Amino acid sequence: MPIPMKIAGVGHYLPSRIVTNEWLENECNLKKGWIKRRTGVEERRWVEGESNSEMGAKAAEEALRMAQILPDQLDLIINASGTPEQAIPDGGALLQRALGLGKSGIPAWTIHATCLSFLVALDTASHFLWSGRYRNILIVSSEVASVGLNRKDPETYSLFGDGAAAVVICPSETKDSFLEQALFATYGEGAELTEIRGCGTKNHPSKPHVPLEDHFFSMKGRSTLRWIRKYKSSFLEELLPGLSQGLGDIKHVVPHQASGVGLRVMESLGWPSEKITRTLPYWGNCVSASLPLTLYQALREKQIQRGDKILLIGTGAGLSLGGIILKY
Amino acid sequence: MPIPMKIAGVGHYLPSRIVTNEWLENECNLKKGWIKRRTGVEERRWVEGESNSEMGAKAAEEALRMAQILPDQLDLIINASGTPEQAIPDGGALLQRALGLGKSGIPAWTIHATCLSFLVALDTASHFLWSGRYRNILIVSSEVASVGLNRKDPETYSLFGDGAAAVVICPSETKDSFLEQALFATYGEGAELTEIRGCGTKNHPSKPHVPLEDHFFSMKGRSTLRWIRKYKSSFLEELLPGLSQGLGDIKHVVPHQASGVGLRVMESLGWPSEKITRTLPYWGNCVSASLPLTLYQALREKQIQRGDKILLIGTGAGLSLGGIILKY
Numbered sequence: 001m002p003i004p005m006k007i008a009g010v011g012h013y014l015p016s017r018i019v020t021n022e023w024l025e026n027e028c029n030l031k032k033g034w035i036k037r038r039t040g041v042e043e044r045r046w047v048e049g050e051s052n053s054e055m056g057a058k059a060a061e062e063a064l065r066m067a068q069i070l071p072d073q074l075d076l077i078i079n080a081s082g083t084p085e086q087a088i089p090d091g092g093a094l095l096q097r098a099l100g101l102g103k104s105g106i107p108a109w110t111i112h113a114t115c116l117s118f119l120v121a122l123d124t125a126s127h128f129l130w131s132g133r134y135r136n137i138l139i140v141s142s143e144v145a146s147v148g149l150n151r152k153d154p155e156t157y158s159l160f161g162d163g164a165a166a167v168v169i170c171p172s173e174t175k176d177s178f179l180e181q182a183l184f185a186t187y188g189e190g191a192e193l194t195e196i197r198g199c200g201t202k203n204h205p206s207k208p209h210v211p212l213e214d215h216f217f218s219m220k221g222r223s224t225l226r227w228i229r230k231y232k233s234s235f236l237e238e239l240l241p242g243l244s245q246g247l248g249d250i251k252h253v254v255p256h257q258a259s260g261v262g263l264r265v266m267e268s269l270g271w272p273s274e275k276i277t278r279t280l281p282y283w284g285n286c287v288s289a290s291l292p293l294t295l296y297q298a299l300r301e302k303q304i305q306r307g308d309k310i311l312l313i314g315t316g317a318g319l320s321l322g323g324i325i326l327k328y
Numbered sequence: 329m330p331i332p333m334k335i336a337g338v339g340h341y342l343p344s345r346i347v348t349n350e351w352l353e354n355e356c357n358l359k360k361g362w363i364k365r366r367t368g369v370e371e372r373r374w375v376e377g378e379s380n381s382e383m384g385a386k387a388a389e390e391a392l393r394m395a396q397i398l399p400d401q402l403d404l405i406i407n408a409s410g411t412p413e414q415a416i417p418d419g420g421a422l423l424q425r426a427l428g429l430g431k432s433g434i435p436a437w438t439i440h441a442t443c444l445s446f447l448v449a450l451d452t453a454s455h456f457l458w459s460g461r462y463r464n465i466l467i468v469s470s471e472v473a474s475v476g477l478n479r480k481d482p483e484t485y486s487l488f489g490d491g492a493a494a495v496v497i498c499p500s501e502t503k504d505s506f507l508e509q510a511l512f513a514t515y516g517e518g519a520e521l522t523e524i525r526g527c528g529t530k531n532h533p534s535k536p537h538v539p540l541e542d543h544f545f546s547m548k549g550r551s552t553l554r555w556i557r558k559y560k561s562s563f564l565e566e567l568l569p570g571l572s573q574g575l576g577d578i579k580h581v582v583p584h585q586a587s588g589v590g591l592r593v594m595e596s597l598g599w600p601s602e603k604i605t606r607t608l609p610y611w612g613n614c615v616s617a618s619l620p621l622t623l624y625q626a627l628r629e630k631q632i633q634r635g636d637k638i639l640l641i642g643t644g645a646g647l648s649l650g651g652i653i654l655k656y
Contacts, residue, residue, distance in 0.1 A: 001459060001460060003459065051529070051530055052528075052529060052530075077514075082416060082418075083415070083528070083529050084415075084440075084527075084528040084529070085528045085529055085530045086523065086524060086525050086526065086527065086528040086530050086531065087411070087412075087476070087524035087525075087526065087527035087528055087543075088410060088442055088522065088523050088524040088545065088645045089442055089519050089522070089523060089644075089645035089646045089647075089648075090410075090440040090441055090442060090645075090646070092441065092514065092646070093514050093515075093516045093519050093645070093646035093647070093648065094516065094519055095516075096514055096516040097516030097517060097519055098516075101516065102515060102516035102517030102518075102519075103515060103517050104515075105513040105514065105515060105559075106513075106514060107512035107513060107514050107648070108514040108516065108646070108648075109439065109440065109441035109444070109445075109448050109512075109514070109648075110438075110439070110440040110441065111437065111438070111439060111440075112412075112418040112437065112438040112439075112440055113418055113420065113437035113438065114416055114417055114418060116437070117437075120437050123461075124452055124455075127452075127455035127456060127458075127459055127461075128455060130455075130459065131329060131331065131455055131458065132329060133451075133455075133510070144529035147529050147532045147534065147535070148415070148529070148532065148534075182461070184435035184437075185433040185434075185435060186405075186420065186421050186424055186433065186434060186435050186436040186437070187421075187430060187431060187432075187433060188421040188422065188423075188424040188425030188426075188429065188430035188436065189425060189430030189431050190430075191417050191421050191422055191425055191430075194416065194417070195414065195416050195417060196414060196415035196416040197414050197415075198414065198415065198533065199412075199414065199415035199527045199528070199532075199533065200380075200411070200412040200413045200414040200415055200527070201379070201380060201411050201412065201413055201472035201475050201476070202379055202380075202413045202414050203414065204475045204476065204527075204543065205526065205527065205533040205540065205543045206475065206476075206540055206543055206544070207475070212533065212534055215415075215532065215533045215534055216534070217416065231433075316417075317416045317417035317418075317421070318417045318418070318420070318421035318436070319417075319421070320417075320421065320435070320436075320437075
């Protein structure tokens with residue numbers, strides 16, 4: 001059942017520090033060209049002291065300007081991120097404070113579904129619009145991936161970037177814009193394929209014998225890809241019949257930027273390359289921020305027009321698959 | 329606007345290890361009676377190796393049995409917890425796997441609003457029922473607070489307990505059960521009053537000069553209480569006019585078990601003591617699990633009957649206030 005909702009504003013923030021492949025290949029003793037060939041990334045941004053909430057607030061301010069909504073007109077703030085700035089409170093409250101709304105009382109909390117956090121939040125927020133519980137909702141994905149990377153693992157060390165993106169959604173008065181379909185699937189059997197074992201209660205930093213590596217991201221790339229290949233067709237067909245063999249009436253695809261190989265999987269489905277936005281080469285995989293950052297870029301480059309039917313899709317740790325079809 | 333929804337099953341899990349005040353007062357060199365006087369807690373449970381997902385799965389199994397729903401009939405699993413088992417993937421996937429559903433594809437993700445995670449998840453899940461997106465939804469709050477406590481801070485060290493609770497919600501076919509009202513308010517200005525500064529990107533364990541204390545919970549108890557006193561009346565009046573001076577037609581109150589002083593605030597509002605369930609004395613403050621654990625206990629003790637109008641209410645890090653009024 002379509003849920004009326006309108007993406008009224010989008011915003012982004014990227015750290016000014018550009019980390020090139022050349023620099024990383026030097027740092028990790030890799031052959032020239034190894035990183036691009038292996039990950040599809042040419043450069044990425046890494047923070048120089050910026051926090052999740054600072055980046056998120058800057059992205060949010062841009063989205064609010066575009067939506068022509070004042071910060072204190074917001075009814076709900078959802079932090080939809082995979083990396084927390086600190087364990088408690090959750091990033092929603094920190095983001096609210098960074099937006100100068102610390103005395104506002106605007107509800108703020110966090111959805112964590114790793115790389116799919118933004119999609120889950122978009123679906124959730126649409127439901128809140130529909131019931132009338134909230135009218136103006138801010139969703140922010142802000143990720144500092146770089147501090148959780150292991151220099152000894154060049155594939156993941158070079159794959160991820162830092163950044164933030166924000167979206168303001170409002171009721172669609174004319175009902176021309178709506179969320180048409182959403183589908184999520186989680187397969188916990190693959191939890192160990194992409195993980196940070198630490199920074200939680202199981203391998204807490206205060207426990208003895210927890211190696212530093214446990215607080216870094218680790219990925220079994222090949223197994224993850226095999227897993228995606230196994231589940232992708234049935235998932236896509238459930239999302240929209242025919243989608244595993246072509247885009248049908250979908251005008252444009254905004255994918256999570258998992259990796260170069262991950263993006264190439266889409267072309268094997270018969271989805272035309274020019275209908276898929278790629279930000280991986282210059283921003284890397286920015287965890288949950290990749291999806292809204294790529295939406296931001298597709299809109300900036302006018303690849304998407306008001307009224308277009310678009311597909312937002314991705315994979316995430318869990319392992320999970322997620323897709324949303326919406327009329328922009 | 330009332331949202332039809334029915335709490336079809338509740339479940340709980342508590343570690344078998346009982347930590348007494350006597351043991352803690354010895355351990356921390358405190359005078360006999362100090363802990364009970366200061367926190368209202370007489371004993372609490374602490375894990376002996378149990379993980380968030382193991383505890384959560386046991387609570388969920390009990391809730392599913394009561395709801396007469398098989399695990400694979402679930403349509404959505406929400407992990408609504410303040411302490412993560414590990415950073416990535418989120419606890420939803422880990423819980424799904426612990427329930428033996430790792431190959432099921434049932435969507436699973438996390439809501440983190442610290443002590444209010446369960447309330448936010450209950451409101452969110454009700455919206456999903458209403459739209460028809462999902463029918464049988466499992467919400468699990470599972471907390472291992474004990475590993476994040478600082479032995480040098482006896483007030484917080486003795487306040488918190490570990491435990492898990494689960495709720496299964498379904499559409500209310502007869503519409504006799506419904507969520508009547510929900511209200512949340514966050515004041516990020518108070519983010520520093522109750523926090524764990526570490527275990528995130530800001531004070532990541534891999535960074536130099538991050539003291540171990542940063543990975544432990546810290547609380548400015550008096551300031552937090554002052555803050556609650558400042559905001560409580562206007563919040564309660566917005567939730568339900570008259571609530572700041574009496575319960576009206578609300579039959580029973582299921583509060584978060586923040587602390588002894590926090591619970592006494594409620595009596596100052598003219599809410600009869602016998603209508604408020606307390607689990608703080610024997611389970612302590614179990615972060616987000618306190619609310620559903622206290623609901624479990626109120627149902628077990630037949631303080632709540634089918635059809636009763638009840639209030640679930642609490643405070644959380646953020647700082648936040650949250651309340652839900654529902655017809656059970």
